[in-house]
Structures are given as structure tokens and as C-alpha cells.
Amino acid sequence: MRRLSRFLILLTISLVSAQSIPEYGQCGGIGYTGPTSCAAGNACVVLNSYFSQCLPGASTNSSASATSTTSSGSTTTTTTSTSPTSTVSGFVKTDGMHFTLNNEPFTVVGANAYWVGLMNYGITDMYTGFADIAATGATAVRTLGFNEVTTPDGVAYYQSWSGSTPTVNYGANGLENFDNVISAAKAHGLRLIVTLSDYGGMDVYVNQLLGQGSPHDYFYTNATVIAFVTRYLNEPGILAWELANEPRCLGSTSATSGTCTVSTISIWAAELSAFIKSIDPNHLVAIGDEGFFNDPGNPIYVYQGSLGVDFNANLNISTLDFGTFHESWGESDSPGSFGTQYIEDHATAMKVSNKPVIMEEFGVTISSQSDTYSTWYSSVLSAGLTGDLIWQAGSDLINSPTPNDGYAVYPGSDVYVLDTQHAAALKLRDGST
Numbered sequence: 365m366r367r368l369s370r371f372l373i374l375l376t377i378s379l380v381s382a383q384s385i386p387e388y389g390q391c392g393g394i395g396y397t398g399p400t401s402c403a404a405g406n407a408c409v410v411l412n413s414y415f416s417q418c419l420p421g422a423s424t425n426s427s428a429s430a431t432s433t434t435s436s437g438s439t440t441t442t443t444t445s446t447s448p449t450s451t452v453s454g455f456v457k458t459d460g461m462h463f464t465l466n467n468e469p470f471t472v473v474g475a476n477a478y479w480v481g482l483m484n485y486g487i488t489d490m491y492t493g494f495a496d497i498a499a500t501g502a503t504a505v506r507t508l509g510f511n512e513v514t515t516p517d518g519v520a521y522y523q524s525w526s527g528s529t530p531t532v533n534y535g536a537n538g539l540e541n542f543d544n545v546i547s548a549a550k551a552h553g554l555r556l557i558v559t560l561s562d563y564g565g566m567d568v569y570v571n572q573l574l575g576q577g578s579p580h581d582y583f584y585t586n587a588t589v590i591a592f593v594t595r596y597l598n599e600p601g602i603l604a605w606e607l608a609n610e611p612r613c614l615g616s617t618s619a620t621s622g623t624c625t626v627s628t629i630s631i632w633a634a635e636l637s638a639f640i641k642s643i644d645p646n647h648l649v650a651i652g653d654e655g656f657f658n659d660p661g662n663p664i665y666v667y668q669g670s671l672g673v674d675f676n677a678n679l680n681i682s683t684l685d686f687g688t689f690h691e692s693w694g695e696s697d698s699p700g701s702f703g704t705q706y707i708e709d710h711a712t713a714m715k716v717s718n719k720p721v722i723m724e725e726f727g728v729t730i731s732s733q734s735d736t737y738s739t740w741y742s743s744v745l746s747a748g749l750t751g752d753l754i755w756q757a758g759s760d761l762i763n764s765p766t767p768n769d770g771y772a773v774y775p776g777s778d779v780y781v782l783d784t785q786h787a788a789a790l791k792l793r794d795g796s797t
């Protein structure tokens with residue numbers, strides 16, 4: 365029996381070793397015990413210490429050697445990320461429910477990194493952050509492009525206000541900083557989805573223009589509130605503009621007029637997106653909203669329409685190119701099951717509108733984080749949802765880690781490995797690279 369057992373073990377090892385891993389499949393990495401031989405025409409490329417992938421037309425020497433030390437919890441590991449190799453050119457477009465680039469499928473997958481556009485990091489830190497994101501196979505990063513302030517406080521800002529007079533900041537901690545953000549992202553083959561207002565930006569506008577304490581929702585109706593996009597009209601590193609981050613009737617202050625409805629935000633979204641399209645025909649435009657539905661009487665509040673967002677109506681606005689939604693509001697007791705239903709409902713709306721829809725902010729801090737994300741990723745794939753951007757990317761920079769709100773995904777973590785596997789699966793599904 366012992367001799368037979370040894371024979372069976374050797375036979376099993378031989379059979380596993382003989383398996384050919386399909387294109388974009390995993391072929392190595394810390395903790396990986398599967399086969400390592402790629403199908404013909406592919407080579408096993410090290411993307412990071414935890415994930416090697418079978419890539420078409422690659423050689424085993426094409427992976428990079430830019431190393432950085434990263435920390436996760438109480439342990440410290442060294443990871444290897446890819447060097448900048450991609451050239452970013454052309455503008456991303458849409459074709460039905462899909463994104464395209466130069467008439468080929470383009471998969472939107474990646475992460476949020478609001479900090480890279482806000483914290484006024486040096487170029488070295490920017491490169492580290494984007495290298496860590498790119499090493500997962502990401503194609504896109506969502507970040508804050510505009511910050512409105514009345515008193516500069518050391519972070520990057522793009523417009524300051526003195527009374528009702530705004531001043532654009534073209535300096536090193538202003539638009540020059542964002543020039544560097546774009547360059548660093550492009551150096552790693554990444555494109556940016558840029559939100560045009562948040563962090564009190566809406567409230568700064570209404571308070572400065574209309575008086576302190578003015579209702580938040582006047583942002584959507586006051587004619588003097590417009591977005592500035594002309595600096596990057598011809599920049600392929602911008603994938604899309606988003607009108608705002610999570611617009612709704614009640615914003616970051618408690619002030620509200622009491623008259624804001626779903627129509628208020630839909631009218632604003634139609635007018636502002638049409639304006640941006642009129643001056644910038646190159647880039648895609650989305651709202652950047654949480655994807656709330658408008659079904660009065662529904663027991664789940666994100667479906668009730670009470671927050672001023674009608675996802676289905678907004679998705680049909682002709683000057684909005686794709687839809688967005690965020691996970692998972694007020695459902696901490698069962699985020700996995702709620703998230704699955706929320707994904708499927710948005711995928712249904714996507715198919716009805718025949719426009720792309722991405723889940724662009726999602727995260728949980730529960731102990732079963734990896735299991736929850738795995739469930740959601742399976743739902744994204746099975747429902748045919750166009751893509752997703754996790755909240756949020758994390759990196760260890762020269763002086764300190766990037767901000768961690770409990771959701772940050774650092775290289776070497778279980779979720780980081782899961783993100784890498786998911787990006788490969790989405791690209792394989794879409795037939796993109």
C-alpha cells in the first residue's frame with residue numbers, strides 16, 4: 365500500500381505539473397501551490413511577490429524589479445512591483461455596456477485613491493502608490509481632482525475662496541501637483557477617473573456665493589456653479605470626469621432647502637454633463653453617485669428615492685456615458701447578501717439602458733472582509749457588471765503609510781491578492797489586456 369501511495373502521489377504531481385494554465389491565470393506567488401506552466405504563447409510573469417500571471421506575448425524577464433517595503437498589520441514584508449512599461453494614448457469610449465480603447469475591449473478595474481490627488485505627495489511617493497495599484501492588474505484609479513478651500517491647510521487644493529471671489533491655484537500644491545498625479549499614473553499604465561467636487565466643495569461654493577449656511581442643494585440649482593476641465597482637454601490619462609462625489613439632496617452639512625427632489629439632481633446632472641461635453645468631447649462623463657434607486661415605499665432606504673437620486677432616470681441622460689454605484693449603505697448586518705442583490709439590480713439597469721455601469725466604491729471592515737469581497741466579485745462576473753473600483757488602495761510611502769480608514773488594501777494582504785485575481789478574471793471575461 366505504501367508503494368502504491370507513493371506512486372499515486374508521484375502521478376498526481378506529474379499530472380498537476382503537466383497542466384497548462386490559461387491566459388491571465390495565476391502561475392505563482394507566495395502561498396501558491398498550483399501548476400506553473402502557461403499555455404503556449406504565454407509566459408509566467410511576476411506581478412508582485414504574491415501573484416504571478418500567465419500573460420500573452422511576454423517573457424519571464426518582463427516583470428519589474430522596483431521593490432518597496434510595505435507593512436500590513438504588525439508584520440512587514442517586501443514586495444516587488446512592475447516597472448512602468450505601458451504607454452497611455454487614445455481616449456476610452458463606450459460601446460453598449462462596455463468600455464473600449466481604439467475599438468478594442470477595455471476593462472475598467474482598479475481602486476480608489478483619493479489621497480494621491482489631495483495629500484501633495486512627492487513624485488517618488490506617487491510612483492510607489494501607482495506601482496502598487498498597477499501590480500494588481502488595475503487599469504483605472506478614481507481620485508479627487510478638485511479641492512475647494514477658504515483657508516489653505518497644507519493639502520493640495522485647486523481653488524481658494526475669499527468671500528465670493530475664487531482663485532485657481534496653478535502652483536506646486538495646485539494644478540501642477542495634479543499634472544504630476546496624471547504623469548505618475550500614466551507611467552504605470554493607469555488612467556484616472558476624476559471627481560470634480562467633494563470634501564465640502566459643494567458647500568464652499570454655496571456658502572461663498574450665496575451666504576454662510578445656505579442650503580447644500582442650492583449647489584444643483586445656482587447658475588454660477590460650474591466645473592473647470594479645460595486644462596486637460598487633450599489628456600489621455602484622464603479616463604472620465606465625474607460631476608461630483610456622491611451628490612444627493614443632503615450633503616456634508618445639515619442645511620437643506622426642503623425642496624430638493626430626484627428631479628433637482630437629474631436636471632443638474634443633465635445640464636452640467638451637457639456643458640462639459642460641449643467643451644470637452646474627448647472624455648467620458650458620469651455623475652459619481654451612489655446609485656440609489658427611486659422606489660417609494662421600498663423598505664430599504666437606498667431604494668426609496670428619499671435621498672434625491674434616481675439611478676435609472678439618470679442612467680438615461682444622453683450626456684452621461686456610464687453609471688456608478690457605491691456599496692453597501694446601512695447593511696452592516698448582512699453586507700454580502702445585500703451587496704449581491706445591489707450588484708444584480710444595477711446590472712439589470714445596465715442591461716436595460718445599454719450603458720456601462722461600474723461599482724466604484726465598496727468596502728467592509730468586518731473580519732470576513734475577503735469572503736465578502738470574493739462573494740461580490742463573483743456577482744460582478746456572473747451578473748455581467750462592467751467593472752469595479754475598490755475602496756481603497758493603500759501603500760507604504762517614504763515617511764508613512766497612506767491614510768487608512770479601515771478599508772485600505774496594502775500590498776501583501778489577502779484582499780490585495782484577491783484584487784489581483786479578480787482583475788485577471790475580468791480581463792479574461794472581456795477579452796482585454
